[in-house]
Amino acid sequence: MALSRNISVSEASRPKLPRHAKLKFDETRQVWVILAPERVLAPDEIAVEVLQLCDGVRSVSDMIDQLTAKYAAPREAIATDVIAMLQDLADKGFLTEAREKTS
Amino acid sequence: MSDILTDGKALTDGKAATAPHDGLAVLEQRRSTAETFGIPLAVLAELTHRCPLQCPYCSNPLELDRGGTELTTEEWKKVLTELAEIGVLQIHFSGGEPTARKDLVELVQHASDVGLYSNLITSAVLLTREKLSALADAGLCHVQISFQGNEPMVADRVAGLKKAHEKKLDVAKWTRELDLPLTVNAVMHRQNLHQLSDIIQMAVDLDADRLEVANVQYYGWALKNRAALMPTVAQIEETSRIVEEAEVRLKGILAIDYVVPDYYALRPKKCMGGWGRQFFNISPAGKILPCHAAESITGLEFLSVRSNHSIAWIWQNSEAFNRYRGTGWMPEPCQSCEFKEIDFGGCRCQAFALTGDAGNTDPACTLSPMHEQIFKQAEQEAAAHQDRFLYRNFAGGTLETEGEHGA
Ligand code: SF4
Ligand code: SF4
Numbered sequence: 234m235a236l237s238r239n240i241s242v243s244e245a246s247r248p249k250l251p252r253h254a255k256l257k258f259d260e261t262r263q264v265w266v267i268l269a270p271e272r273v274l275a276p277d278e279i280a281v282e283v284l285q286l287c288d289g290v291r292s293v294s295d296m297i298d299q300l301t302a303k304y305a306a307p308r309e310a311i312a313t314d315v316i317a318m319l320q321d322l323a324d325k326g327f328l329t330e331a332r333e334k335t336s
Numbered sequence: 337m338s339d340i341l342t343d344g345k346a347l348t349d350g351k352a353a354t355a356p357h358d359g360l361a362v363l364e365q366r367r368s369t370a371e372t373f374g375i376p377l378a379v380l381a382e383l384t385h386r387c388p389l390q391c392p393y394c395s396n397p398l399e400l401d402r403g404g405t406e407l408t409t410e411e412w413k414k415v416l417t418e419l420a421e422i423g424v425l426q427i428h429f430s431g432g433e434p435t436a437r438k439d440l441v442e443l444v445q446h447a448s449d450v451g452l453y454s455n456l457i458t459s460a461v462l463l464t465r466e467k468l469s470a471l472a473d474a475g476l477c478h479v480q481i482s483f484q485g486n487e488p489m490v491a492d493r494v495a496g497l498k499k500a501h502e503k504k505l506d507v508a509k510w511t512r513e514l515d516l517p518l519t520v521n522a523v524m525h526r527q528n529l530h531q532l533s534d535i536i537q538m539a540v541d542l543d544a545d546r547l548e549v550a551n552v553q554y555y556g557w558a559l560k561n562r563a564a565l566m567p568t569v570a571q572i573e574e575t576s577r578i579v580e581e582a583e584v585r586l587k588g589i590l591a592i593d594y595v596v597p598d599y600y601a602l603r604p605k606k607c608m609g610g611w612g613r614q615f616f617n618i619s620p621a622g623k624i625l626p627c628h629a630a631e632s633i634t635g636l637e638f639l640s641v642r643s644n645h646s647i648a649w650i651w652q653n654s655e656a657f658n659r660y661r662g663t664g665w666m667p668e669p670c671q672s673c674e675f676k677e678i679d680f681g682g683c684r685c686q687a688f689a690l691t692g693d694a695g696n697t698d699p700a701c702t703l704s705p706m707h708e709q710i711f712k713q714a715e716q717e718a719a720a721h722q723d724r725f726l727y728r729n730f731a732g733g734t735l736e737t738e739g740e741h742g743a
Contacts, residue, residue, distance in 0.1 A: 252516065273378070
């Protein structure tokens with residue numbers, strides 16, 4: 234059922250973009266876009282940076298560490314922002330969790 | 337299946353409104369009006385007009401392109417490459433029935449290779465599981481399947497094909513098994529609106545992501561069948577109530593897009609987001625059109641990808657695109673109307689079909705001098721219950737026989 238499709242993001246999640254959402258740099262308009270069914274969205278710089286880390290292998294916790302090192306900001310603050318952002322993207326259907334291979 | 341993009345709304349759907357956290361903006365919304373004649377983000381490719389179904393509401397033109405005039409595989413590939421180069425991001429493969437083309441997998445693969453996001457708009461009856469799986473492997477991003485009802489009695493009669501409904505249910509299941517996102521497109525009219533609640537439930541049961549409840553738009557074959565399709569005012573009120581209730585109940589489970597029948601609305605739809613503003617369509621024979629019904633307007637010359645002009649040139653400079661672009665061409669009451677930048681005077685094809693002049697205000701608008709008459713006519717047609725269909729085909733249409741009726 235569709236109910237279970239949206240994930241709940243925690244530090245342990247390993248999110249990635251689902252097949253129907255594609256992150257891409259639009260050369261013509263010089264902006265990053267997310268392509269989704271019937272929609273084209275323009276994520277801001279931070280969202281792009283975080284989305285690029287969502288490869289289904291890296292955990293959210295690793296992402297936060299990486300961003301903490303890069304921006305020299307308190308880990309806690311970054312963690313709150315990153316998780317909120319990812320949860321929002323997940324609720325809109327732009328993130329999913331890497332699927333466990335069954336059988 | 338060209339019926340779904342009729343108001344262009346879907347392409348720039350503002351529903352993913354910017355929320356505080358996600359840093360997303362809908363691209364179209366950031367663009368100023370001056371920029372809007374830039375290359376469209378999404379293009380509809382009508383690969384063929386051939387179709388095993390005969391829907392009486394089909395929005396294809398009455399004069400269908402014959403198989404022999406269709407662009408070849410190589411021509412379509414060249415078109416896809418060119419579209420990607422000029423900045424188109426999404427390609428909707430439509431028809432007729434796009435899976436009637438034997439080269440569909442190859443075309444989807446080519447779209448993926450040149451970086452286009454691909455969507456298949458299909459009636460599903462020609463698909464096998466193997467074919468669908470090959471399309472998924474070729475990089476297909478999304479599948480939209482049209483349904484004519486929620487059970488075979490009504491659905492197969494509307495489609496004019498036995499066992500069509502059963503097949504659609506199978507294909508919808510395979511789509512989700514292959515982890516492809518699914519949109520259910522339900523075209524609604526007087527003879528199936530009573531099934532709406534069940535159709536919504538069907539979409540949930542099929543694990544669809546989106547449901548489009550699209551009331552028939554009356555041009556092409558649908559205009560010929562208007563008396564058999566036009567809903568009553570009471571039905572429309574009931575429809576809006578059912579959709580609103582379902583939207584709340586199914587939040588987070590199923591997204592519902594609702595296209596209101598404009599004959600009964602106060603103002604016309606923003607057809608295609610405005611003529612030549614953010615959308616074009618390529619016909620099976622390669623003509624670049626402002627909308628899929630545009631060829632119904634006589635007196636406009638549409639250029640083809642087979643001409644010696646580039647697609648971008650045709651979009652920017654051809655007479656047919658510029659004729660009704662913006663607001664300068666508008667007559668009264670549109671010219672001095674505060675909504676002219678909002679609905680751009682409605683649909684040119686509808687204005688042509690109902691008033692004989694594509695340059696008139698769309699009579700769906702209450703301010704049009706013709707509105708009253710057309711509204712009354714729709715009401716009367718709906719009440720008369722003349723339910724017999726004229727089926728869509730290459731022979732100019734076939735009237736439903738008594739025996740078939742209700743079968
Ligand atoms: S006949 Fe029906 S399925 Fe075929 S193209 Fe027309 S609307 Fe679509
Ligand atoms: S008069 Fe023209 S611009 Fe005004 S609402 Fe009607 S169609 Fe739209």
